[in-house]
């Protein structure tokens with residue numbers, strides 16, 4: 257198969273979907289890999305590093321999409337990329353269709369097969385291709401929140417760790433999954449008083465077993481959300497229902513009740529956001545103020561640390577990329593979790609949560625793949 261790796265074009269996205277390690281592996285499996293010129297430059301991977309292991313550098317995205325059957329990317333395809341997709345293409349990337357309905361329409365029209373990293377789900381509910389980015393986003397969310405709590409950055413001037421004689425800042429994390437747990441860990445490490453809420457007791461139990469003294473766990477409810485959010489210096493939104501739009505659990509009235517200069521970080525913004533007043537922001541313009549509260553809602557948080565994120569992402573995706581390149585039928589036999597990743601194929605939606613959100617019929621993923 258011919259695999260194509262375009263340069264990411266989402267605003268300030270510096271990750272690349274494949275490192276030379278991946279090219280070497282695919283070439284060893286008898287495949288060809290077309291890499292767009294400078295695709296790795298944002299992550300400090302030179303074109304020569306790809307050619308040294310058998311990759312072929314092409315000069316633009318049109319040559320990648322025109323020459324390759326399988327396209328491997330990081331972020332959801334942008335309009336210019338969707339225009340280049342055809343029925344013959346297999347697209348493997350983050351899609352977040354519940355947050356970007358226009359993208360969903362474009363993908364359906366292209367009739368391409370699109371497998372989303374974020375809905376590849378193991379039997380135990382783990383999301384192996386979302387997890388590494390959620391780990392990074394969670395850790396960065398706590399750092400970013402602490403930064404914007406500083407007075408010169410628009411915040412209420414609270415030092416998360418406090419000092420002897422002055423209590424620490426209060427952080428509420430909504431969602432105890434991969435992103436939430438990592439945000440809690442970093443905030444707790446800074447010395448904040450951290451409360452983590454989740455509907456599911458199992459991730460709360462896991463957090464509790466880690467025994468960080470300054471992290472407490474609370475079963476989520478409207479009452480608990482209202483109680484803890486209103487009394488927080490920083491709120492981190494990190495809830496997820498795979499494939500679906502994020503549930504909005506902090507409404508506008510509750511944001512109004514927060515103290516002036518407090519900070520909300522809505523990590524779930526890539527699934528539409530779980531804080532009513534959050535709208536997607538970018539790394540170059542990451543925050544805005546509403547009702548006196550600083551909002552940080554960057555849609556591609558790990559893009560800020562491409563050196564770490566590119567390797568964390570490709571470590572997780574490479575085995576799946578190789579399996580798909582070797583043949584879709586064999587790939588879903590060996591790794592059935594890929595079936596949950598099939599969001600659209602042949603002009604139909606094949607993921608139940610995505611279909612439900614878009615209000616369209618859902619077809620069986622195997623049928624959609626023609627298996």
Ligand SMILES: NC(=O)c1ccc[n+]([C@@H]2O[C@H](COP(=O)([O-])OP(=O)(O)OC[C@H]3O[C@@H](n4cnc5c(N)ncnc54)[C@H](O)[C@@H]3O)[C@@H](O)[C@H]2O)c1
Nearest residue numbers: 389390393431433434435454455456495496524555556557
């Ligand atoms: N903005 C970014 O750059 C970025 C990067 C990575 C991940 N994310 C997003 O972060 C979000 C979290 O991802 P994750 O990997 O931690 O997911 P996860 O599945 O590991 O955890 C989500 C948690 O949310 C909980 N939950 C669901 N609905 C809830 C509700 N109504 N109230 C309380 N808890 C609820 C679930 O029980 C689960 O424990 C996702 O939307 C993901 O796409 C964003």
